[in-house]
Amino acid sequence: MIPSQTKLIDEKVTSQLLKKRNRLGERFIESTLVFCGFISIFITLGIVFELGKEALPFFSSTDFKLIKFLTGTTWQPQIKLFGVLPLVMATLTTTVIALLIAIPFGIGIAIYLSEYASVKLRSTIKPTLEILAGIPTVVYGYFALSFVTPFLRVLFGKDVVEIYNTASAGIVMGILILPLIASMSEDALAAVPRSLREAAYGLGATKIETTYRVVIPAAISGLAAAIIVGISRAIGETMIVALAAGAGPKFTFNPFQGAETMTGHIVRVSGGDLSYDSIDYNSLFGISLLLFFMTLSLNMLSQWVVRKLSEVK
Amino acid sequence: MDTFITGKIDVKHVSIYYGKFRAVKDVTISIPDHKITALIGPSGCGKSTLLRSLNRMNDLIPSSHIEGSITFHGMDIYERSVDPVEVRRHIGMVFQKPNPFPRSIYENVAWGARINGFQQRLGHPSLDEWVEICLIKAALWDEVKDKLRSSGLSLSGGQQQRLCIARAIATRPEVILMDEPASALDPIATLRIEELMRELAAEFTIVVVTHNMQQAARVSDYTAFLTMDHDRSGILVEHGNTPQIFTNPVDSRTEGYITGRFG
Amino acid sequence: MGENHAPVFIANLVSRNRSERIWKNLLQISTLIGIIFLIVLLLNIINQSFGYVAIGYRVPPAKLVGPGQTLENLDIPQLAGILRQRVSPGLLKQLENDTPLEQFSQVNLVNLVMAKIAKPEVVKTWSFWQSLSMREEIKQEVGQLPETRLVFFSWVRPDLVSNSQSSNPLIAGVRTALLGSLWIILIAIMVAFPLGVGTAIYLEEYAGDNHISKVIRTNINNLAGVPSIIYGMLGLAVFVRNLAQLTSGAWLGFSSPETANGRTIVSAGLTLALLVLPLIIINAREAIKSVPDTLRQASYGIGATRWQTIWHHVLPNSIPGILTGTILAISRALGESAPLVVIGASTYITVDPANVFSRFTALPIQIYQWTSRPQAEFRNLAAGAILVLLTLLLSINAAAIVLRNRYKRY
Numbered sequence: 001m002i003p004s005q006t007k008l009i010d011e012k013v014t015s016q017l018l019k020k021r022n023r024l025g026e027r028f029i030e031s032t033l034v035f036c037g038f039i040s041i042f043i044t045l046g047i048v049f050e051l052g053k054e055a056l057p058f059f060s061s062t063d064f065k066l067i068k069f070l071t072g073t074t075w076q077p078q079i080k081l082f083g084v085l086p087l088v089m090a091t092l093t094t095t096v097i098a099l100l101i102a103i104p105f106g107i108g109i110a111i112y113l114s115e116y117a118s119v120k121l122r123s124t125i126k127p128t129l130e131i132l133a134g135i136p137t138v139v140y141g142y143f144a145l146s147f148v149t150p151f152l153r154v155l156f157g158k159d160v161v162e163i164y165n166t167a168s169a170g171i172v173m174g175i176l177i178l179p180l181i182a183s184m185s186e187d188a189l190a191a192v193p194r195s196l197r198e199a200a201y202g203l204g205a206t207k208i209e210t211t212y213r214v215v216i217p218a219a220i221s222g223l224a225a226a227i228i229v230g231i232s233r234a235i236g237e238t239m240i241v242a243l244a245a246g247a248g249p250k251f252t253f254n255p256f257q258g259a260e261t262m263t264g265h266i267v268r269v270s271g272g273d274l275s276y277d278s279i280d281y282n283s284l285f286g287i288s289l290l291l292f293f294m295t296l297s298l299n300m301l302s303q304w305v306v307r308k309l310s311e312v313k
Numbered sequence: 314m315d316t317f318i319t320g321k322i323d324v325k326h327v328s329i330y331y332g333k334f335r336a337v338k339d340v341t342i343s344i345p346d347h348k349i350t351a352l353i354g355p356s357g358c359g360k361s362t363l364l365r366s367l368n369r370m371n372d373l374i375p376s377s378h379i380e381g382s383i384t385f386h387g388m389d390i391y392e393r394s395v396d397p398v399e400v401r402r403h404i405g406m407v408f409q410k411p412n413p414f415p416r417s418i419y420e421n422v423a424w425g426a427r428i429n430g431f432q433q434r435l436g437h438p439s440l441d442e443w444v445e446i447c448l449i450k451a452a453l454w455d456e457v458k459d460k461l462r463s464s465g466l467s468l469s470g471g472q473q474q475r476l477c478i479a480r481a482i483a484t485r486p487e488v489i490l491m492d493e494p495a496s497a498l499d500p501i502a503t504l505r506i507e508e509l510m511r512e513l514a515a516e517f518t519i520v521v522v523t524h525n526m527q528q529a530a531r532v533s534d535y536t537a538f539l540t541m542d543h544d545r546s547g548i549l550v551e552h553g554n555t556p557q558i559f560t561n562p563v564d565s566r567t568e569g570y571i572t573g574r575f576g
Numbered sequence: 577m578g579e580n581h582a583p584v585f586i587a588n589l590v591s592r593n594r595s596e597r598i599w600k601n602l603l604q605i606s607t608l609i610g611i612i613f614l615i616v617l618l619l620n621i622i623n624q625s626f627g628y629v630a631i632g633y634r635v636p637p638a639k640l641v642g643p644g645q646t647l648e649n650l651d652i653p654q655l656a657g658i659l660r661q662r663v664s665p666g667l668l669k670q671l672e673n674d675t676p677l678e679q680f681s682q683v684n685l686v687n688l689v690m691a692k693i694a695k696p697e698v699v700k701t702w703s704f705w706q707s708l709s710m711r712e713e714i715k716q717e718v719g720q721l722p723e724t725r726l727v728f729f730s731w732v733r734p735d736l737v738s739n740s741q742s743s744n745p746l747i748a749g750v751r752t753a754l755l756g757s758l759w760i761i762l763i764a765i766m767v768a769f770p771l772g773v774g775t776a777i778y779l780e781e782y783a784g785d786n787h788i789s790k791v792i793r794t795n796i797n798n799l800a801g802v803p804s805i806i807y808g809m810l811g812l813a814v815f816v817r818n819l820a821q822l823t824s825g826a827w828l829g830f831s832s833p834e835t836a837n838g839r840t841i842v843s844a845g846l847t848l849a850l851l852v853l854p855l856i857i858i859n860a861r862e863a864i865k866s867v868p869d870t871l872r873q874a875s876y877g878i879g880a881t882r883w884q885t886i887w888h889h890v891l892p893n894s895i896p897g898i899l900t901g902t903i904l905a906i907s908r909a910l911g912e913s914a915p916l917v918v919i920g921a922s923t924y925i926t927v928d929p930a931n932v933f934s935r936f937t938a939l940p941i942q943i944y945q946w947t948s949r950p951q952a953e954f955r956n957l958a959a960g961a962i963l964v965l966l967t968l969l970l971s972i973n974a975a976a977i978v979l980r981n982r983y984k985r986y
């Protein structure tokens with residue numbers, strides 16, 4: 001069928017034709033880029049290793065007992081009392097208050113934006129939220145101290161609310177993570193396919209019924225992830241609590257009293273002139289390590305939730 | 314040692330996989346020099362996959378791998394000592410959707426030549442002249458000679474595709490692979506591309522994938538018909554002279570496909 | 577149960593519609609409150625940045641000059657005379673070190689008289705709102721104080737940017753902090769930009785979908801969520817302590833007793849580089865991903881190598897996105913304070929940073945320190961500094977938006 005185009009060729013010539021070039025520059029660039037790729041791994045390992053190394057003298061000192069560390073209610077490294085609970089309690093208090101503000105408002109805003117707001121309204125509110133999210137946290141700290149605290153003191157009385165208190169810090173922290181939760185939730189809601197909503201409308205459901213019965217369940221993984229990331233952000237937040245929550249670890253359930261969170265403690269103690277290899281210095285790394293693993297597991301949890309629940313869908 | 318070969322490119326018992334899925338199964342085909350070979354067949358039968366394997370473009374898809382051998386001038390292009398970049402320089406490619414670089418018309422043509430080591434020598438064309446020659450060969454020169462510095466994206470679809478052809482021939486390939494080069498164009502632009510392919514056949518070996526039966530019948534010298542096997546992998550049914558395939562196919566599947574299309 | 581009976585529906589649309597309305601209103605209100613938060617926050621800062629200030633003097637200027645005259649319209653010999661008369665001999669010698677007082681400029685001399693003799697100090701401050709609403713009361717109150725002047729003061733003013741830190745809030749400025757911030761960000765970006773873009777290129781163009789690249793991707797997402805204070809602790813352990821020899825500049829002979837411990841601009845810059853790296857990587861990846869694949873194929877199809885394809889086609893077409901991400905990273909670094917406090921920002925420096933091995937402070941640090949002082953006037957000062965910071969951030973972000981819109985090619 002096909003005319004024979006047989007011809008003689010010289011293999012030596014052709015093997016030269018396509019021969020691999022020794023592209024040195026190309027290989028150099030590639031290895032540089034591979035190195036860049038691994039930097040992020042080094043950073044993570046660096047965090048674990050360095051924090052661990054500096055915390056080791058603390059964890060291995062004879063006065064340290066894990067049970068006491070996790071359950072003790074006094075943090076006074078100078079007199080060898082290492083109960084981390086006061087710091088953890090203060091962190092939890094501010095975080096819970098922050099979530100009480102950020103979850104309802106954040107998700108409420110997200111629902112309003114994705115289900116109710118006109119395109120035009122959305123295109124003004126979203127940038128507003130972005131601005132809110134871009135304001136440095138030290139400014140929020142200022143806001144807590146110069147506005148929210150006086151406000152609370154007027155509202156509840158000066159003898160009830162101390163000048164430094166976890167409530168004020170928590171409220172402002174809630175405002176801080178609100179845009180984060182709102183925008184992540186909005187993304188999750190917007191990803192729910194139109195057809196699902198239309199199916200519900202087709203059955204005569206009202207808008208809010210559709211939202212609660214169809215849209216939210218379909219977006220639940222995204223909403224959960226948003227909340228988890230919000231928690232992680234609140235736990236790690238520093239400047240607000242450093243300015244407004246109070247100095248000095250104190251074991252209290254009263255949000256109107258001052259108490260020091262884990263992050264607040266790190267900032268206050270390290271801000272002074274800290275000498276290396278003192279128990280203060282080493283214990284800070286112990287707290288940091290705890291903080292790192294807390295936020296890391298929350299972040300991984302949120303990624304897992306998204307993956308797991310989107311598989312089910 | 315001298316070796317006997319039958320075509321410019323020889324495909325022998327080639328199977329191509331995406332992960333575990335075999336997209337092309339045991340294809341053997343020879344691409345004759347200075348001729349146009351058309352690949353036709355139903356959608357998804359692996360025409361593009363086969364075409365892209367001819368200049369190792371499929372290497373860029375991480376999940377793909379190939380079995381069998383493809384020789385160019387008798388040299389296996391998948392051998393370890395072969396540089397895929399060199400292969401693509403000698404076997405150029407034109408894509409379905411015109412994809413000029415978002416740069417000037419001149420740069421679109423000149424860049425390929427430059428990176429492939431174009432040299433300015435006495436008695437040989439300068440880069441400017443070479444760009445002109447390529448644009449003339451691609452039948453685009455008259456339309457763009459006054460606006461070489463404007464963006465390649467400012468051209469019409471048909472012009473863009475001819476610019477891509479000019480870009481492909483600027484590296485002086487021996488073979489040009491075309492994957493449905495006219496399917497995104499209107500009938501007039503399509504006709505111009507077809508004329509152009511006939512002209513280019515004098516200098517280049519061309520392999521073209523097309524869904525358009527008339528186009529295959531009009532432009533190609535040889536036609537290969539691929540179809541899907543039961544396991545959805547592509548197989549070569551029949552390969553031969555274009556007039557013979559279209560008037561007197563051996564296999565009933567070829568006949569079914571062609572007549573189905575002609576209605 | 578009977579086949580003949582149709583099921584019964586109650587007309588419930590009225591109540592359903594009512595709950596629909598209630599919910600809609602609730603959602604609307606929550607959105608409104610979100611916006612109110614922002615407005616209140618900004619208003620609060622503006623409220624603190626302007627207002628009446630009662631200024632008292634160690635020696636009132638009126639006592640220094642004759643009746644009917646002000647300090648500003650005295651001439652040079654008169655001003656020099658006042659200084660010679662009132663200033664201690666030691667200080668005078670110091671002042672006349674280079675040139676005699678008579679050769680100073682008039683403005684300079686006025687400033688000297690104010691700073692060395694009159695010494696204005698804040699007696700009391702009022703917020704903008706108070707200044708408007710209680711004007712008469714304030715005037716009365718100040719009228720009863722001896723030798724006290726009431727001025728309407730704007731805490732954000734050119735002096736705030738050009739003056740250095742001072743213990744007197746009336747003349748304190750953020751100059752040192754601003755310069756510190758610029759140095760730190762410059763270092764952070766110079767380190768993080770190449771590393772971040774390199775990582776993004778590696779992940780998008782070289783690494784396939786294998787195990788390692790998946791680990792790297794997850795890891796970067798996790799790093800982006802690590803609290804900034806942890807980066808501070810990492811910086812403290814690595815840059816300030818372990819690498820003190822390098823970061824203090826001792827190896828270049830810069831060692832001074834002050835900076836020998838590595839609490840320097842380099843350490844701060846490197847720490848923030850680690851902090852913004854994930855941000856740059858994530859944005860650069862998005863930008864690179866948005867370059868259409870047809871472009872890469874076109875390039876490979878004519879025999880370009882991988883790097884030629886990246887350098888000539890992928891990067892030029894993703895650079896607007898990459899730069900937008902970098903600008904976001906800059907604004908993040910500009911607002912970051914916790915890690916800088918941890919690695920040891922100085923609490924009080926008045927000299928401009930001389931080189932990267934100088935001690936440092938930064939704009940948000942300055943705000944933090946002024947805010948945590950108990951005196952109200954430092955709060956006002958902090959509010960002024962916050963306005964400077966927010967203005968900077970706003971202009972940076974505006975640049976990002978312009979960039980994004982200008983170069984929308986694909």
Ligand SMILES: Nc1ncnc2c1ncn2[C@@H]1O[C@H](COP(=O)(O)OP(=O)(O)OP(=O)(O)O)[C@@H](O)[C@H]1O
Pocket residue numbers: 331336355356357358359360361362363374376
């Ligand atoms: N990148 C890829 N990854 C995985 N599978 C692929 C990939 N590209 C193609 N395939 C699969 O390989 C088979 C052949 O695809 P190919 O694109 O070669 O078909 P085609 O004959 O060119 O079809 P069409 O005429 O529609 O262009 C198809 O089943 C397709 O789904």
Ligand SMILES: [Mg+2]
Pocket residue numbers: 360361362492
């Ligand atoms: Mg195809």
